[in-house]
Amino acid sequence: MAEEGVKVVGMWASPFVARVEMALRLKGVTYEYLREDLANKSEMLLRYNPVTKKVPVLVHGGKPMAESAVIVEYIDEVWKDGYPIMPADPYERAQARFWARYADEKCNPAIYVVYTSAIGEGQAKLVHEAQECLKTLQKALEGKKFFGGDAVGYLDIVVGWYARWVPIIEELSATSIVTLGGFSTSVTDQELPMIKAWFDRILAIDVVRETLPPRDKLLPLCKPDSDWVNLGGFWSLVAVGWIVSVMACVGSSNAVWVTAMMTWAGVHGVVLDGGWGGRSRVSSLSLTTGEGGTPLDVRAATLVVGAVAHRRRPRLECCPVVAVARAA
Amino acid sequence: MAGEGDLKLLGLLVSPFVVRVRMALSMKGVSYEYIEVDVFNKSEILLKSNPVHEKVPVLIHHGKPICESLAIVEYVDEVWGGAAPSILPADPYERAIARFWAAYIDDKLFPAWIGAVKAATEEEKAEKVSQTLAALARLEEAFAKCSNGKAFFGGDTVGYLDLALGCNLFWFETLREMFDVELIDEGRTPLLASWAQRFGEAAAVKDVVPNVDKAVEHAKKMRRMFVH
Numbered sequence: 001m002a003e004e005g006v007k008v009v010g011m012w013a014s015p016f017v018a019r020v021e022m023a024l025r026l027k028g029v030t031y032e033y034l035r036e037d038l039a040n041k042s043e044m045l046l047r048y049n050p051v052t053k054k055v056p057v058l059v060h061g062g063k064p065m066a067e068s069a070v071i072v073e074y075i076d077e078v079w080k081d082g083y084p085i086m087p088a089d090p091y092e093r094a095q096a097r098f099w100a101r102y103a104d105e106k107c108n109p110a111i112y113v114v115y116t117s118a119i120g121e122g123q124a125k126l127v128h129e130a131q132e133c134l135k136t137l138q139k140a141l142e143g144k145k146f147f148g149g150d151a152v153g154y155l156d157i158v159v160g161w162y163a164r165w166v167p168i169i170e171e172l173s174a175t176s177i178v179t180l181g182g183f184s185t186s187v188t189d190q191e192l193p194m195i196k197a198w199f200d201r202i203l204a205i206d207v208v209r210e211t212l213p214p215r216d217k218l219l220p221l222c223k224p225d226s227d228w229v230n231l232g233g234f235w236s237l238v239a240v241g242w243i244v245s246v247m248a249c250v251g252s253s254n255a256v257w258v259t260a261m262m263t264w265a266g267v268h269g270v271v272l273d274g275g276w277g278g279r280s281r282v283s284s285l286s287l288t289t290g291e292g293g294t295p296l297d298v299r300a301a302t303l304v305v306g307a308v309a310h311r312r313r314p315r316l317e318c319c320p321v322v323a324v325a326r327a328a
Numbered sequence: 329m330a331g332e333g334d335l336k337l338l339g340l341l342v343s344p345f346v347v348r349v350r351m352a353l354s355m356k357g358v359s360y361e362y363i364e365v366d367v368f369n370k371s372e373i374l375l376k377s378n379p380v381h382e383k384v385p386v387l388i389h390h391g392k393p394i395c396e397s398l399a400i401v402e403y404v405d406e407v408w409g410g411a412a413p414s415i416l417p418a419d420p421y422e423r424a425i426a427r428f429w430a431a432y433i434d435d436k437l438f439p440a441w442i443g444a445v446k447a448a449t450e451e452e453k454a455e456k457v458s459q460t461l462a463a464l465a466r467l468e469e470a471f472a473k474c475s476n477g478k479a480f481f482g483g484d485t486v487g488y489l490d491l492a493l494g495c496n497l498f499w500f501e502t503l504r505e506m507f508d509v510e511l512i513d514e515g516r517t518p519l520l521a522s523w524a525q526r527f528g529e530a531a532a533v534k535d536v537v538p539n540v541d542k543a544v545e546h547a548k549k550m551r552r553m554f555v556h
Contacts, residue, residue, distance in 0.1 A: 051428075051432065051466055052432075060421070063421050065421070065424045065425065065428060066428060067427070067428045067431055069431075070424050070427040070428050070431065071424065073423075073424070073427065074420055074421070074423070074424040077420040077423065078420050090403050090406040090407050091389070091392055091394065091403070093402070093403070093406070094394045094396075094399045094400065094402065094403040095394075097396065097398070097399040097402065098394070098395050098396045098399050101396055101399070102380060102381075136380055
């Protein structure tokens with residue numbers, strides 16, 4: 001078996017890395033896992049994936065490749081005598097590829113936006129849009145136990161992470177996207193029983209459970225931790241020598257808006273790529289305290305932050321949040 | 329070779345994604361019924377066969393629709409697998425690399441150049457052109473690696489990645505005509521420049537590339553509709 005030198009470069013909380021590990025484990029392939037610190041990317045990662053600089057990267061016999069969906073197909077082709085991942089029929093394969101792209105292009109951002117939303121009318125609309133995406137995706141599931149049929153297949157691997165992330169997002173944003181629950185009063189009472197049933201079935205699969213990050217580790221990561229402070233009580237903490245980070249969706253009106261405010265306030269800012277890898281749109285904006293760590297105009301910084309706060313009406317435990325850390 | 333009797337393609341003459349599929353069908357020598365769709369005024373057949381995106385291309389084989397141009401190209405390659413030449417590379421690693429770059433072309437290159445076409449201001453256009461050039465610089469490096477000194481990304485003959493990028497070339501000429509901007513040029517991307525020449529002359533793909541005039545006309549229509 002072509003198992004020599006199979007390595008996965010990954011990060012424990014990345015759903016895209018989970019896809020690759022799921023595929024390898026279904027095939028019974030042993031691999032070396034190389035942990036990557038996404039805030040401090042290694043030279044190895046940059047060498048293996050200079051184009052997107054993201055995880056996962058699969059290295060097989062010294063040859064690196066990136067893009068989780070592409071990697072899963074590779075795994076299926078190389079270990080073709082193992083567990084069948086892609087459907088056998090060309091039409092079904094085309095459907096699987098179509099839906100995988102749909103999920104990544106439409107469902108992922110729709111779900112993510114709920115995660116970063118604040119309670120209110122606007123949020124209900126976002127929840128509805130996420131539900132519409134999932135309802136559409138559901139067409140590929142109708143009448144079957146899994147997207148792959150009786151057993152987990154390519155599309156299950158591609159979207160299986162929803163089963164772990166969506167309930168967490170529901171809890172943190174106090175919404176009901178798939179699961180009807182008593183999290184909040186301001187949500188639609190729609191639910192998606194077919195998707196929910198699939199969540200339960202997929203989480204019962206050992207390989208899936210082993211590769212998805214455990215809920216008790218993932219939940220606190222998605223929640224702001226003690227370094228992250230609600231914007232409301234924030235601006236008194238902005239001081240000389242502090243770096244301010246704002247989590248925003250790249251390309252979203254918030255990100256554009258914050259950048260404009262920074263320019264207006266004369267605050268130095270740097271946009272960094274961070275987050276989950278794959279086609280993530282998470283980025284962070286770093287407001288440095290001026291060159292060489294010279295004192296920042298505190299008023300300017302608080303103006304920016306205050307303006308962001310006003311725009312997004314943040315609440316506890318919800319993005320956008322602002323992290324404050326001492327400059328290194 | 330017959331398209332097994334029941335093959336239709338819904339398309340738009342100037343869509344690079346449609347052209348991509350037509351190139352693949354042409355390479356396989358497969359015959360099909362081509363149906364031009366008015367994307368500004370979507371027809372019943374389009375809405376029925378691609379209810380999710382309402383976009384072209386849609387390949388309808390034995391009444392079953394297949395959407396997403398790259399998925400269609402792979403389908404065509406698999407169904408007409410016996411018909412030389414093979415579109416996807418034979419080696420799994422090369423396939424993974426080709427698929428990676430094809431996704432890159434659609435996710436990074438396409439939004440950049442279409443953004444330039446639709447740009448409302450000169451600044452926006454310049455920004456999009458700059459993004460397009462950056463993506464092409466990456467593809468220049470990719471060409472060096474994938475081609476291994478041969479004529480095409482796919483080696484001696486046109487392959488998957490050649491189609492993925494090549495279907496955009498007539499639009500680069502369109503942008504040159506509309507905005508006087510050179511996207512692939514001998515100075516910056518010499519390998520791509522000579523590849524583009526060879527690709528343009530390849531028999532299988534020549535006939536399905538529309539006139540630049542048609543693309544210019546379409547671009548102007550798009551700008552009238554979307555740019556305020």
